[in-house]
């Protein structure tokens with residue numbers, strides 16, 4: 274196994290008609306490398322993990338909210354054993370809905386029912402499940418998580434970046450995606466189709482302490498930044514005023530930047546920047562414009 278994998282031929286096991294199923298060959302490589310003694314899959318979908326374990330002679334437990342695999346809820350129900358490898362392949366938010374589509378009626382416990390608008394809820398629940406899974410890993414055992422990125426309305430939801438990283442990170446494997454539904458959609462060159470997933474492998478090194486990295490979302494406000502060049506501040510101010518402004522408006526706007534506060538003569542500094550930097554040009558006396566990026 275290498276850090277980039279691609280399986281154009283899916284291989285045998287599971288059900289390729291079950292949407293979002295994964296390649297048995299990925300699991301054969303993963304288990305072939307780590308040689309686990311007992312494997313658990315808490316969201317086994319069409320049973321790919323079960324079939325690979327049967328083929329390789331590995332003890333296993335596989336469950337799913339899908340009644341065909343126990344109607345078991347990864348968020349609440351008891352994990353039936355102790356394992357040295359857990360393969361966790363959750364839904365990618367509600368890109369593919371499982372309950373009500375692939376099986377049964379819509380089930381509020383199904384992670385794929387959480388709308389993308391409640392993405393932070395999805396991430397929270399994912400983290401809770403990861404934490405639970407670690408309790409049933411033996412020391413030295415591994416949690417391997419297969420996740421993808423989602424893009425909607427021009428915004429990327431990178432699950433692997435946003436989810437908690439629990440345990441000792443050991444490996445990131447990029448897996449090329451083949452034969453997915455989006456392969457048949459014509460995006461007319463307006464969209465870079467996502468055709469990879471991540472297999473993230475975390476190890477449990479300690480019985481009591483679980484390393485945990487959580488990404489925190491915040492924002493930078495250029496107006497309150499202390500360190501910003503005058504040239505950037507003037508450009509941002511002019512941009513903020515719609516790309517064109519007279520000097521009094523620009524003077525007022527620039528004074529609202531923390532980085533310009535200490536200057537003894539900010540108005541003279543604004544004029545100096547406007548007259549010497551090529552991204553600005555005067556369209557009339559005292560009226561300045563921002564050059565369009567060619």
Ligand SMILES: C[S@@+](CC[C@H](N)C(=O)[O-])C[C@H]1O[C@@H](n2cnc3c(N)ncnc32)[C@H](O)[C@@H]1O
Nearest residue numbers: 293294295316318319321338346347371383384
């Ligand atoms: C991406 S699929 C797994 C596909 C599987 N690896 C395969 O090859 O077929 C995700 C699965 O998570 C299940 N699921 C969603 N929410 C769940 C929950 N709370 N507990 C257990 N399973 C859940 C869905 O029923 C679905 O089968």
